[in-house]
Amino acid sequence: MTTYESEVTTRRTFAIISHPDAGKTTLTEKLLLFGGAIREAGTVKGRKNSKHAMSDWMEIEKQRGISVTSSVLEFQYDGYHVNILDTPGHEDFSEDTYRTLTAADSATMLIDAAKGVEAQTKKLFKVCKMRGIPIFTFMNKLDRQGRDPFELMEELEELLGIRSYPVNWPIGMGQSFAGVYDRKEKRLELYNPNNPKDIDVISVIGPDDPKIDEVIGDAGLVAQFREEIELLDVAGDEFDEKQIKEGHLTPIFFGSAVSSFGVQTFLNHFLKLSPYPTPRESSNGVIDPLEYKHFSGFVFKIQANMNPAHRDRVAFLRITSGTFKRGMNVNHVRTGKSLKLNQPTQFLAQSREIIEEAYAGDIIGLFDPGTFRIGDTLVEGANFEFDEMPHFSPEHFSVITVKEALKHKSFEKGLQQLTEEGAIQLFKTYNRHTEQQIVGVVGVLQFEVLEYRLKHEYHVDIQLERLPFSFARWVDGEGEAMETFKRMQRNLVTDRDGRIVVLFENDFQMRTAIDKYPDLQFFENSFFKSRV
Template sequence: MMESRKTFAIISHPDAGKTTLTEKLLYFGGAIHTAGMVKSKKSARQATSDWMEIEKQRGISVTSSVMQFSYNGYHINILDTPGHQDFSEDTYRTLTAADCAVMLIDAAKGVETQTIKLFEVCRMRGIPIFTFINKMDRDARDPLSLLEELEEVLGIRSCPMNWPIGSGIDFHGIYDREKQHVELFKRSEPNSRRILPVFTNDNGDQEVKSTIGDALYGKLEEDVELLDIAGDPFDKEKVDRGQLTPVFFGSALTNFGVQSFLEYFLDLAPAPAPRESDKGVITPDNNKFSGFIFKIQANMNPAHRDRIAFLRICSGTFTRGMTVQHVRTGKKIKLSQPQQFLAQERNIVEDAYPGDIIGLFDPGTFRIGDTLVEGNTAYTFAGVPHFSPEIFARVRAKDAMKYKQFHKGVEQLTEEGAVQLFTTAGPGADNMIIGVVGQLQLEVFDHRLRAEYGVEVEIHTLGYSLARWVKGDVKLEELNLIQYGGSLLARDREGRPVVLLENDYAERWAKEKNPDVEFVSTSYE
């Protein structure tokens, strides 16, 4: 049962086609019947994985969607993450629930800044990475230069599993290196899949040659020979260690190369892996159920004002209605309404297994990072990281009569991880500071308070750009910090001391003046 589970995240720079690829995978799995594309805000059709109103307006993903489907006997959990860098922390958290990642790259642009950041998180976790080079039906860079960039910029070796025949207007298909056949591309028939053997000196060769032309046929022969001689051979052990990435070429928009990628991926991607806990490694075949909360999302259905906690199952078997231990609180809770998702669509699930993602109705019980276990033996999985925000702002309700709704909304968005909340000494709402990675995250915060809680807010950006959590045996009032705006002492929502700093100079000054104190840029739930 576990071997059939494949749980992965899709990472990319914005506009590389991630949501489109997700939809095509769902389409091949029969989860949706029409593979729509993200269009402008005037379009009536929206991507299956984009559900928040602001996502529909902008044509971007700003939350992680969790979707399940089956294909050829595999049970697949896709974690579709935001590509926009302002929401990178949501992606970081989501990657803790994935066993591997699909890295999507625009064939014309190559490795971009957000791809680098997300790749580094994958590398920290040591998870396998599969690369899909997208948009080959448009103008694209030379494929060999794209492979070189993977090594030079990301420091990972690559093994092309297939090879493109031309690009842009001259894109004619892909060559499967293992199966030694060509999959021909027809621009007028995006869902067609015509496969012919090649390099066998039979009629298939002649048909391929007549279709793609002598020049492209000759170049394909040269490229394949070069890859066989000078390229990295496929090595499953290196793939599993995250040292070698299998590379696939195609076009998600036209559905070309996606099905062959999916079939290879399911054959090569790892099954659910063991997880580190404070009591040692927990293996998936452990007969006691365990899992952890990696995401909380409220108001997925605004009519019901619901709140869902997403749980990654790590071991044992989950059954609907089972009672588990909530390790942080020490309480026993019954899980009676577990759900699985296709974006907004939900189905009650009776049982689930390691690798699966389920949604739990949350009346305010859960926090990101919570561990749930079956039985009386308690342990906690490694925490879900919080990174330093880059923008800080004081926030208050415009209408003081709506403070209760305002406080509830801020608390909710903080528990989701949509913003980080800090408080400074002193009474009243003006001691409340939110931290975000980027400006768009602030806009979503403002939009959701208005749309979901009916609260207009005033947001005053502060001059700080770093948060550093304070570690060390020191009284906070004795910290030597730059006064007059250079730094500010606050606490996070767990009450842990944090220093907000104006810039790198302020951080260096704080470290020099407080040699017995450790200032760290990451905290854990």
């Protein structure tokens, strides 16, 4: 195996998805601890002077105790080069999460064992399912009283339509939680409630080994455990690596992220079972990183002001094939220009360092003076483009104005940068005497983040006036039908590329317009791929 092949096959790039408060940021930090990337985990919801989660670097995240933007975390572990994409759990920031998932080769689905599959988990799972990527499940908070493990497995199948194979199985739960049994490795990991990090690992010949009776000490608990294992062996799904890689079977791991119990076991299994960088569809066909050795990659995220002192802007690039070298020249396919990439960085959330090279599967940051857009393809050699980024119709709209006229220049700069990084969608009124700017977002909390960031990053105070619309549809057509539509239809706006968009208050209004103009096409996004 060549150096390039070994570099690619030891890469693991995955996203963590969950409903808010399932413990996602905590799990992320424990993985970083095991990887030696940090020495001490932060607190997700800490007081003013306490440490904050390493992945929550934005000031508003620290104050609110939530993740509002995806972050990239990279570390080495046991010969693997791991890239974690930590995504916002809150549904109001789902568009950022959806785009980030396009850069992942697999996903870890974190579920609160007391609550089961929740709404946001279902939404994010669907995106993973559409992409056909492997999904690994971590049932969290086993040290608290939760639901029956069989119920949780049944819910995965009923609500998500995915079969499951528990790699390990809990002995007890909540106050009676005694540990987990690893079905693949045939070993027992004992839980010590007084010191959860102190994990005794005992090799056994199987679930009937008398050692289990000795160390657990509770005959009823052990008997229940053996019955459950027997039921799994007889009626449960068999372990099937092919089914896992195709996203049809999810391996389940039980543990507690906050106490670090089961996290390292999960990491060890995950790295062996999860895929190295996968092939990607492009305008030139499938790009397989092991066969296509030229550099290529796509921008899936842009973040302004990661370093407030420098007011900089970073484009996050997923490398899909080849080797990236600092200072190399690449083709920027959308603009047709050649770029020299001099300051590539890798990340630990907000922290970053200049790197000399990177490989397929890696996520690198590129200094962005305003050159890049989300979805841009960069290539070495032949020109081609990767599939477009997911892009969703906003559901909430507000007219936005600046309070102080003297701040207009900073206001426009802030709006432009936040639009380009995908934090908001910006529209302008069409055919009106007084032009207005309208902000569209997927979730209302994005308005609060917009207001906060404009104030703290661009020193601009804004006024938001909510509008009654719930749908935006891009309109495509030509000739008299389009001219009549533009003349007669109310609530028309244009997007940042000048394309016509119509805003509707409700589904009835939208259906009426579609029926009235059969020669026009109405689309849910600006890429004209998802017709209503």
